[in-house]
Amino acid sequence: MRLIIEARLEGGETSGTEATTVAVVERKDRSVADLGLTLAEGRALLAEVQSLLVSEQTAGWMERQLACDRCGSMLAHKDARSIVVRTVFGKVDVPSPRLWACSCAAKQGQPRRSVSPLCKAVHRRVTPELEYLQAKWAAHLPYRQATELLREVLPLDKGISFGSTRRRILAIGRALDAQIERDIASGPKAVSAEQLRESTTVGCVSVDSAWLSFSSSPKSRKAARDLAELKSPWAQNLPRDRHVSIVAGRATLADRTPRLFAYVHKLVPSAPARLDQFLFASGVAPDERVTVISDDAGEFGKAVDGSQLARGRILDWFHIAMKFKAAKNSVLGSRAIEPEERIAVETEIDHAKWLVWHGKSRRSASRIKSLDATLLEKEGYEHSTLYWNLGRLYFYIENNAGTLVNYRMRYHKGLPISSSIAESAVNLMVSHRMAKKQQMRWTDEGAHCLAQVRVAVLNEEFSVEKLAVLNKTSAAENSPSARRAA
Numbered sequence: 001m002r003l004i005i006e007a008r009l010e011g012g013e014t015s016g017t018e019a020t021t022v023a024v025v026e027r028k029d030r031s032v033a034d035l036g037l038t039l040a041e042g043r044a045l046l047a048e049v050q051s052l053l054v055s056e057q058t059a060g061w062m063e064r065q066l067a068c069d070r071c072g073s074m075l076a077h078k079d080a081r082s083i084v085v086r087t088v089f090g091k092v093d094v095p096s097p098r099l100w101a102c103s104c105a106a107k108q109g110q111p112r113r114s115v116s117p118l119c120k121a122v123h124r125r126v127t128p129e130l131e132y133l134q135a136k137w138a139a140h141l142p143y144r145q146a147t148e149l150l151r152e153v154l155p156l157d158k159g160i161s162f163g164s165t166r167r168r169i170l171a172i173g174r175a176l177d178a179q180i181e182r183d184i185a186s187g188p189k190a191v192s193a194e195q196l197r198e199s200t201t202v203g204c205v206s207v208d209s210a211w212l213s214f215s216s217s218p219k220s221r222k223a224a225r226d227l228a229e230l231k232s233p234w235a236q237n238l239p240r241d242r243h244v245s246i247v248a249g250r251a252t253l254a255d256r257t258p259r260l261f262a263y264v265h266k267l268v269p270s271a272p273a274r275l276d277q278f279l280f281a282s283g284v285a286p287d288e289r290v291t292v293i294s295d296d297a298g299e300f301g302k303a304v305d306g307s308q309l310a311r312g313r314i315l316d317w318f319h320i321a322m323k324f325k326a327a328k329n330s331v332l333g334s335r336a337i338e339p340e341e342r343i344a345v346e347t348e349i350d351h352a353k354w355l356v357w358h359g360k361s362r363r364s365a366s367r368i369k370s371l372d373a374t375l376l377e378k379e380g381y382e383h384s385t386l387y388w389n390l391g392r393l394y395f396y397i398e399n400n401a402g403t404l405v406n407y408r409m410r411y412h413k414g415l416p417i418s419s420s421i422a423e424s425a426v427n428l429m430v431s432h433r434m435a436k437k438q439q440m441r442w443t444d445e446g447a448h449c450l451a452q453v454r455v456a457v458l459n460e461e462f463s464v465e466k467l468a469v470l471n472k473t474s475a476a477e478n479s480p481s482a483r484r485a486a
């Protein structure tokens with residue numbers, strides 16, 4: 001049995017053509033061993049149809065470009081060239097003839113130039129859909145895997161490469177980043193109204209930071225060259241640190257859906273402005289304020305302090321409780337403490353914890369300190385885990401006193417006290433895609449660009465339409481006239 005698939009053109013300016021065979025599928029009669037089209041046959045069929053359609057569309061379009069748009073006379077043919085257009089269904093070679101500019105232009109004293117209409121019209125040589133797919137899957141998977149996945153299901157073959165996927169992320173990440181910076185410049189400003197309210201759209205924001213292994217491999221030097229090619233301002237300052245510090249935050253909206261933001265600390269001109277832009281974009285009104293929950297202060301501490309929309313930062317109750325739990329657990333392993341004494345020490349640690357819960361962190365800290373002092377009389381105590389854990393607990397509470405609040409009161413008012421219920425932003429951003437265990441190494445720029453794309457994808461704010469808008473904006477910014485103006 002043979003299945004012959006034919007394509008026929010009709011309508012428009014084409015006078016109906018004869019059918020072209022696009023695929024022939026052969027199967028042994030009466031066998032269900034190889035049921036249906038194979039992946040390879042499907043890919044070949046799509047590639048064939050795409051090539052036919054693109055060629056026909058561009059040929060039809062070219063016909064209308066052959067006359068001068070001022071005087072209507074036919075333009076002289078200069079030479080035949082072709083360009084390669086990359087689509088989701090494969091690379092297509094299309095003829096792109098060069099024409100001589102009309103003689104009516106020469107009369108105005110301009111030199112005779114040649115024009116290449118198709119080159120100008122499809123100057124990106126890649127369809128937004130393909131760019132979108134490459135970027136979206138590279139936001140979920142390592143570059144190599146994302147490229148292999150697309151090559152396996154689509155007739156892309158040599159149409160995309162590992163390198164082009166990475167460059168795509170760099171270019172789109174940079175465009176997304178520029179969009180955020182433009183929003184910061186033109187966006188709303190917080191009002192210092194007397195009647196400030198707690199935000200009704202954003203229930204809770206948690207911010208955290210993480211370190212990624214730094215890369216200075218040939219690959220990263222390649223990335224630096226790519227950035228230079230893209231005329232990125234980041235290409236100029238490439239002195240290398242040993243780690244990449246990435247900050248990630250997560251807002252829980254009123255309808256319980258999460259919204260994320262992330263950036264590489266070093267590459268952001270103003271971290272507070274970045275946080276405010278994120279909050280505005282999440283729906284916080286200029287007269288509303290949001291409480292930020294975080295672990296021990298990191299790079300983002302200053303961001304929250306400088307933010308206009310953040311009411312302040314409070315220490316995550318989950319992290320506090322974990323510290324107390326660690327101290328309590330180590331009582332059991334301490335040989336310096338008699339079994340009958342254990343309960344008393346444990347109770348004392350519990351008391352200190354409930355003091356923090358009630359917003360009395362100073363009293364909690366002094367209680368831990370005196371417990372420590374009492375235990376110091378025991379022989380061997382200072383070598384025990386309990387000794388270290390109590391010390392760490394004491395300094396943790398002392399150092400974070402400014403961000404400890406009355407958790408009990410917040411809890412009873414129904415206000416958030418911990419971000420642990422939801423998966424942390426850093427986990428979503430970093431562990432799942434840039435994880436240390438995957439032995440991945442990053443440059444500041446690479447991590448920052450990927451973070452912008454990943455955030456857009458996870459927030460469901462990344463689409464072919466959005467990408468088309470971004471491309472248009474960055475093309476306008478990089479146009480010769482825009483560059484002259486700058």
Ligand SMILES: [Zn+2]
Binds near residue numbers: 070071072073104105
């Ligand atoms: Zn003319």
